[in-house]
Amino acid sequence: MSQALNFFVSSSSRSPATFTISRPSVLPSTGSLRLPVKKSLRTLVAKASAGSDLDESQTLRVLVSENGSGGVLSSATQEYGRNAAPGTDSSSIEVDTVTEAELKENGFRSTRRTKLICTIGPATCGFEQLEALAEGGMNVARINMCHGTREWHRMVIERVRRLNEEKGFAVAIMMDTEGSEIHMGDLGGASSAKAEDGEIWNFTVRSFDPPLPERTVTVNYDGFAEDVKVGDELLVDGGMVRFEVIEKIGPDVKCLCTDPGLLLPRANLTFWRDGKLVRERNAMLPTISSKDWLDIDFGIAEGVDFIAVSFVKSAEVIKHLKSYIQARARDSDISVIAKIESIDSLKNLEEIIQASDGAMVARGDLGAQIPLEQVPSEQQKIVQICRQLNRPVIVASQLLESMIEYPIPTRAEVADVSEAVRQRGDALMLSGESAMGQFPEKALTVLRSVSLRIERMWREQKRHEVIELPSIASSFSDSISEEICNSAAKMANNLEVDALFVYTKNGHMASLLSRCRPDCPIFAFTTTTSVRRRLNLQWGLMPFRLSFSDDMESNLNKTFSLLKARGMIKSGDLIIAVSDMLQSIQVMNVP
Numbered sequence: 152m153s154q155a156l157n158f159f160v161s162s163s164s165r166s167p168a169t170f171t172i173s174r175p176s177v178l179p180s181t182g183s184l185r186l187p188v189k190k191s192l193r194t195l196v197a198k199a200s201a202g203s204d205l206d207e208s209q210t211l212r213v214l215v216s217e218n219g220s221g222g223v224l225s226s227a228t229q230e231y232g233r234n235a236a237p238g239t240d241s242s243s244i245e246v247d248t249v250t251e252a253e254l255k256e257n258g259f260r261s262t263r264r265t266k267l268i269c270t271i272g273p274a275t276c277g278f279e280q281l282e283a284l285a286e287g288g289m290n291v292a293r294i295n296m297c298h299g300t301r302e303w304h305r306m307v308i309e310r311v312r313r314l315n316e317e318k319g320f321a322v323a324i325m326m327d328t329e330g331s332e333i334h335m336g337d338l339g340g341a342s343s344a345k346a347e348d349g350e351i352w353n354f355t356v357r358s359f360d361p362p363l364p365e366r367t368v369t370v371n372y373d374g375f376a377e378d379v380k381v382g383d384e385l386l387v388d389g390g391m392v393r394f395e396v397i398e399k400i401g402p403d404v405k406c407l408c409t410d411p412g413l414l415l416p417r418a419n420l421t422f423w424r425d426g427k428l429v430r431e432r433n434a435m436l437p438t439i440s441s442k443d444w445l446d447i448d449f450g451i452a453e454g455v456d457f458i459a460v461s462f463v464k465s466a467e468v469i470k471h472l473k474s475y476i477q478a479r480a481r482d483s484d485i486s487v488i489a490k491i492e493s494i495d496s497l498k499n500l501e502e503i504i505q506a507s508d509g510a511m512v513a514r515g516d517l518g519a520q521i522p523l524e525q526v527p528s529e530q531q532k533i534v535q536i537c538r539q540l541n542r543p544v545i546v547a548s549q550l551l552e553s554m555i556e557y558p559i560p561t562r563a564e565v566a567d568v569s570e571a572v573r574q575r576g577d578a579l580m581l582s583g584e585s586a587m588g589q590f591p592e593k594a595l596t597v598l599r600s601v602s603l604r605i606e607r608m609w610r611e612q613k614r615h616e617v618i619e620l621p622s623i624a625s626s627f628s629d630s631i632s633e634e635i636c637n638s639a640a641k642m643a644n645n646l647e648v649d650a651l652f653v654y655t656k657n658g659h660m661a662s663l664l665s666r667c668r669p670d671c672p673i674f675a676f677t678t679t680t681s682v683r684r685r686l687n688l689q690w691g692l693m694p695f696r697l698s699f700s701d702d703m704e705s706n707l708n709k710t711f712s713l714l715k716a717r718g719m720i721k722s723g724d725l726i727i728a729v730s731d732m733l734q735s736i737q738v739m740n741v742p
């Protein structure tokens with residue numbers, strides 16, 4: 152569009168600092184603005200018009216305040232100061248004690264941007280243990296429906312909810328489905344069993360009352376004995392223990408142990424023929440089993456925040472689940488996370504991610520389905536696609552595997568965590584380390600300190616990524632939101648502001664800002680506790696619950712006084728504010 156830059160900037164009646172930019176006039180020099188602001192303003196305007204058809208009557212309002220003495224900012228600031236909402240008290244903003252302490256002690260810059268997820272298991276299900284994890288930075292608690300009973304999971308959910316209510320945390324709950332993978336039974340109640348080299352074990356589809364006969368493993372998939380062939384290789388947990396199929400007798404499959412190791416209850420099983428994963432009728436198993444549907448009903452009833460779907464093969468199953476949730480959980484929105492852990496999910500990656508509300512690089516099972524050396528490049532690709540499509544992405548499994556047993560990680564594990572942080576994934580996840588390991592809190596501390604260190608290094612080196620963020624908006628108003636967020640994030644970096652503020656009802660604007668991975672933290676204000684919890688999965692967002700109106704000036708005044716009263720911001724801090732009610736970018740110093 153050749154007239155793209157034909158915009159007109161004028162001072163509006165709202166305040167001397169408000170400019171209304173409308174078509175089809177000419178963008179004049181705006182003498183009172185500092186260059187970076189002016190540049191960003193031009194960029195914003197050019198982008199908004201280049202990407203979409205700006206209606207003749209449509210106006211894009213940009214509130215610009217100049218930082219520094221005199222000029223527009225001071226008058227805008229004075230005005231905000233005068234209009235401060237009376238009678239606001241600090242109890243009407245909800246923020247967790249960890250964020251509050253972090254801001255007070257370390258200031259804006261050093262807050263952690265990468266989010267942390269802990270799988271809750273026997274090692275961490277007590278109230279005090281959960282509290283210690285929340286204090287240690289857990290943003291999301293994950294419950295894995297492969298293990299434990301619904302009563303046990305309900306107890307964990309109740310404890311997390313109580314923690315949130317009593318201590319002001321916003322720990323979200325992610326329920327992870329079992330899925331239709333082939334796995335072993337529960338070893339008749341034993342916590343593990345040792346398989347030695349040269350031993351012959353019986354893998355059977357028969358069921359037994361405990362105790363199990365010696366060297367017997369039950370398999371959950373009825374077609375197992377028919378699908379495998381003599382000579383197949385049987386991998387437990389992607390190769391932690393290996394067997395060779397030597398004989399089939401009806402429902403029993405006799406296997407010779409070739410790589411010894413520890414068998415754990417419900418460990419995943421894959422079988423390989425001629426160096427390739429065998430997918431017989433098991434490939435036809437439904438992604439969501441009948442047991443999974445019951446678990447999903449349970450999750451909806453309990454009001455979990457995320458449902459992570461195991462072994463997703465296509466976008467259809469995600470769409471199906473989302474419509475199921477929508478019909479059943481009208482007032483509570485549950486985000487659906489696609490776990491990328493099968494060959495099929497890699498084939499339909501973009502479609503699946505597009506259909507989902509987020510994705511997980513589930514490296515545990517992924518590494519049992521594709522050659523291990525292919526996992527890192529798939530991780531990088533999945534993280535990148537999620538950024539581009541604006542879906543939160545979780546990097547999961549074996550990040551600190553050795554910490555299940557040892558109090559410090561290996562150097563290689565630290566390097567792996569660093570790489571995930573460097574890729575700017577939204578979240579890192581602990582599995583066995585927190586569910587049944589000996590050092591759950593220490594493992595969380597490692598994730599936290601490595602995240603902080605790598606994030607700081609990248610900021611200091613000013614290594615802003617060159618990642619191309621394509622436009623994803625599907626409507627004109629979405630385009631405006633997207634351009635505003637892209638511009639605001641860029642302005643925030645160029646002006647080195649202390650924080651971005653976003654007022655968002657459904658969280659969309661906050662996610663668009665997070666997607667840009669700006670240098671400063673993003674304070675995301677939202678009106679409901681459920682949106683606040685869901686925002687807690689996304690990179691760089693510090694979610695606050697706050698009731699606000701459509702009047703941005705009063706929202707800002709209220710926020711300033713509440714946060715100042717709690718010592719979380721101070722006079723003079725430079726912030727940029729955007730909202731999904733008013734299409735505007737405001738730059739100002741905290742009065």
Ligand SMILES: Nc1ncnc2c1ncn2[C@@H]1O[C@H](COP(=O)(O)OP(=O)(O)O)[C@@H](O)[C@H]1O
Pocket residue numbers: 270271272273295297298299415417515582583584586587
């Ligand atoms: N709710 C639970 N009850 C008992 N053990 C659990 C529970 N959740 C997780 N675990 C233990 O933690 C381990 C690691 O968890 P995770 O990676 O989520 O499962 P999996 O190993 O089945 O993929 C599991 O193998 C299991 O031993």
Ligand SMILES: C=C(OP(=O)(O)O)C(=O)O
Pocket residue numbers: 295297327461492512513514515516517547548582
């Ligand atoms: C996260 C994963 O799934 P689960 O722990 O449920 O097997 C994985 O396979 O990496």
Ligand SMILES: [K+]
Pocket residue numbers: 295296297327328329330461
């Ligand atoms: K699972």
Ligand SMILES: [Mg+2]
Pocket residue numbers: 461492513515516517
């Ligand atoms: Mg898995």
